[in-house]
Amino acid sequence: MPSFRKRKETRQGQNVTPEESSGSLTGDGEPHDESAARLSWLRGIAARLARVRWNSWAFVAPALLLMGLFLVYPAVASLVRSFFGRGRELFGTTTQYVGLKNWAYVFTNSTMLMAMRNSALWVGIFSVSTVGLGTLLAVLLDRVKYERIVKSIIFIPTAISAVGISIIWKFVFAYRAPGINQIGLLNAIVVHFGGQPIGWLIERPWINNICLIVVGVWMWTGFCMVIISAAYKNIPRPLLEAARIDGAGEWKVFRHVTLPLLAPTAAVVGTTMIVQVLKMFEIVYVLTNGNYSTEVIANRMYKEAFNLGDYGRASTIAIVLLILILPFMVLNIRRFIANEGGRA
Amino acid sequence: MKLRRTAARIPLHVTLLFFGALWFVPTLGLLLTSFRDSADIAQSGWWTVLPKLFSGGQYSLENYIGVLSQHGLFTSFMNSLKLSVPATAISTTVASLAAYGFAWMRFRGRRYMFMMLVALMVIPLQLTLIPVLGIYSKLGLAGTFPGVWLAHTAYGLPLTTYLMHNYMSGIPKDLFDSAAIDGAGSFTVFLRIVLPISVPALASVFIFQFLWIWNDLLVALVYMGANPKVAPLTVTLSNMVTNMGQDWELLTAGAFVSMLLPLVVFFGLQRYFVRGILAGSLKG
Numbered sequence: 001m002p003s004f005r006k007r008k009e010t011r012q013g014q015n016v017t018p019e020e021s022s023g024s025l026t027g028d029g030e031p032h033d034e035s036a037a038r039l040s041w042l043r044g045i046a047a048r049l050a051r052v053r054w055n056s057w058a059f060v061a062p063a064l065l066l067m068g069l070f071l072v073y074p075a076v077a078s079l080v081r082s083f084f085g086r087g088r089e090l091f092g093t094t095t096q097y098v099g100l101k102n103w104a105y106v107f108t109n110s111t112m113l114m115a116m117r118n119s120a121l122w123v124g125i126f127s128v129s130t131v132g133l134g135t136l137l138a139v140l141l142d143r144v145k146y147e148r149i150v151k152s153i154i155f156i157p158t159a160i161s162a163v164g165i166s167i168i169w170k171f172v173f174a175y176r177a178p179g180i181n182q183i184g185l186l187n188a189i190v191v192h193f194g195g196q197p198i199g200w201l202i203e204r205p206w207i208n209n210i211c212l213i214v215v216g217v218w219m220w221t222g223f224c225m226v227i228i229s230a231a232y233k234n235i236p237r238p239l240l241e242a243a244r245i246d247g248a249g250e251w252k253v254f255r256h257v258t259l260p261l262l263a264p265t266a267a268v269v270g271t272t273m274i275v276q277v278l279k280m281f282e283i284v285y286v287l288t289n290g291n292y293s294t295e296v297i298a299n300r301m302y303k304e305a306f307n308l309g310d311y312g313r314a315s316t317i318a319i320v321l322l323i324l325i326l327p328f329m330v331l332n333i334r335r336f337i338a339n340e341g342g343r344a
Numbered sequence: 345m346k347l348r349r350t351a352a353r354i355p356l357h358v359t360l361l362f363f364g365a366l367w368f369v370p371t372l373g374l375l376l377t378s379f380r381d382s383a384d385i386a387q388s389g390w391w392t393v394l395p396k397l398f399s400g401g402q403y404s405l406e407n408y409i410g411v412l413s414q415h416g417l418f419t420s421f422m423n424s425l426k427l428s429v430p431a432t433a434i435s436t437t438v439a440s441l442a443a444y445g446f447a448w449m450r451f452r453g454r455r456y457m458f459m460m461l462v463a464l465m466v467i468p469l470q471l472t473l474i475p476v477l478g479i480y481s482k483l484g485l486a487g488t489f490p491g492v493w494l495a496h497t498a499y500g501l502p503l504t505t506y507l508m509h510n511y512m513s514g515i516p517k518d519l520f521d522s523a524a525i526d527g528a529g530s531f532t533v534f535l536r537i538v539l540p541i542s543v544p545a546l547a548s549v550f551i552f553q554f555l556w557i558w559n560d561l562l563v564a565l566v567y568m569g570a571n572p573k574v575a576p577l578t579v580t581l582s583n584m585v586t587n588m589g590q591d592w593e594l595l596t597a598g599a600f601v602s603m604l605l606p607l608v609v610f611f612g613l614q615r616y617f618v619r620g621i622l623a624g625s626l627k628g
């Protein structure tokens with residue numbers, strides 16, 4: 001707790017040493033009455049500082065300092081950077097102010113447009129699939145005795161790295177020329193049924209993009225399932241029973257009772273998924289690195305910055321990313337704060 | 345009647361079996377392949393071992409010995425530990441201090457600042473990489489462990505502080521009052537009362553952060569650079585995919601090495617893990 005102690009010292013220093021400051025003031029050769037006025041002014045400040053709750057500040061100071069340095073400053077710096085050209089140093093000799101050039105690039109360059117199209121594809125398919133599958137599994141698994149075991153299996157990907165998951169799936173997608181034994185599961189199945197092996201990660205633009213999204217869905221469905229399942233188990237059973245006794249079939253119960261009650265949770269999970277998927281970088285980076293028309297916004301940002309060395313463009317792409325996730329995060333955070341108020 | 349009910353449930357079981365298999369089989373394939381000989385892997389699919397699953401002679405630890413020693417995965421494993429453990433410890437400490445401050449201290453702008461902290465969740469990691477790297481190269485923190493520790497701490501703070509705050513603000517006020525009568529200072533109260541009561545929340549946040557940091561690729565890639573001496577598992581593995589994309593014996597064993605610790609945490613501490621996830625998103 002270094003900041004804790006430091007603050008204490010400042011406080012004592014301000015309180016105990018008025019003589020010292022008066023001495024230094026007379027030393028400057030100032031008239032006496034003015035120095036007395038200054039002294040009382042200093043005393044006023046000292047008193048105010050003493051009233052500040054250093055104690056309380058000491059607890060939150062490390063967090064605030066880190067957030068300022070690693071989140072607030074970089075956000076502002078990136079915004080400024082988006083108006084400057086390539087080069088590493090912001091105010092270096094090679095880095096020039098370029099106005100809206102980066103912004104024009106982001107919205108007109110063909111690779112960037114492709115990245116945005118793919119990210120839109122990800123958002124659409126990924127968020128609907130993860131939330132949809134998660135809901136389906138949560139509701140169905142509630143009816144069987146082996147719920148826990150299947151839940152665990154589907155939930156495991158939440159704990160392991162996207163890099164590991166990408167390797168698992170790279171192996172499932174493995175391609176070998178026709179005639180040679182297929183060692184990838186998917187192509188083995190295709191060949192077994194008399195088809196030609198498919199380059200799952202190469203066939204552009206639909207097959208490979210869909211395959212990448214499948215990996216993402218595989219990774220995140222367990223997360224959605226667990227949260228939605230918790231909400232489902234909170235629905236009072238008599239409510240469902242009453243609907244069944246009234247003669248509603250299982251589908252009707254699901255559609256008219258369960259679904260409306262799960263909707264708020266599903267909405268939160270859905271917005272969380274949209275934010276996740278827009279920021280997602282690893283799967284594309286490891287499996288295709290954005291080649292064969294699979295580029296997405298987050299991977300493009302990395303490439304522009306650290307492969308191509310254009311910090312200006314990369315910062316612009318990062319700002320675009322922020323703008324895209326902002327509405328969804330605001331929705332989520334407003335719920336945070338609403339909850340906060342409700343509890344207090 | 346009973347038979348008909350059972351028959352009616354068959355589609356349910358088939359559906360669930362299908363999804364169970366969809367999540368289980370790819371991982372099983374990776375695991376079995378990682379123990380097979382490289383010549384066998386190239387010759388036949390991993391599923392060919394299934395009929396003779398438990399007969400010996402077809403498995404060996406050779407791939408693991410290979411990746412750990414020759415391909416530097418042991419070093420990377422240790423690097424991942426050196427990176428994740430301190431980073432998690434620092435971030436949990438800073439977050440609990442801040443959460444306590446925001447929940448129980450009275451000072452000006454407290455509510456406003458707490459809201460700002462929560463609002464900072466909107467900032468995507470990507471936005472911070474270039475400016476922070478700029479600071480790091482000036483301070484000589486690029487490519488060092490402390491640099492990554494601090495970055496991970498800061499990135500995790502909005503969520504971890506929020507979670508800890510939620511928990512700590514639920515502690516009964518009476519506990520603090522009696523401590524204050526006993527003359528305990530706020531730091532003592534924090535250490536003696538708040539922390540012990542918050543152990544369940546601490547455990548959830550710790551596990552959540554640890555797995556996040558252990559599994560992270562982007563932050564490590566940017567701040568650790570291409571230095572293999574400090575590269576954690578995720579960075580080394582992703583390089584292996586680029587350079588040895590068809591050496592399945594190495595990739596599968598390597599991938600499993602990287603999953604080992606998360607799997608242990610997952611199965612050993614699932615309760616806390618699930619609780620952390622629920623707290624982080626149900627309320628969020």
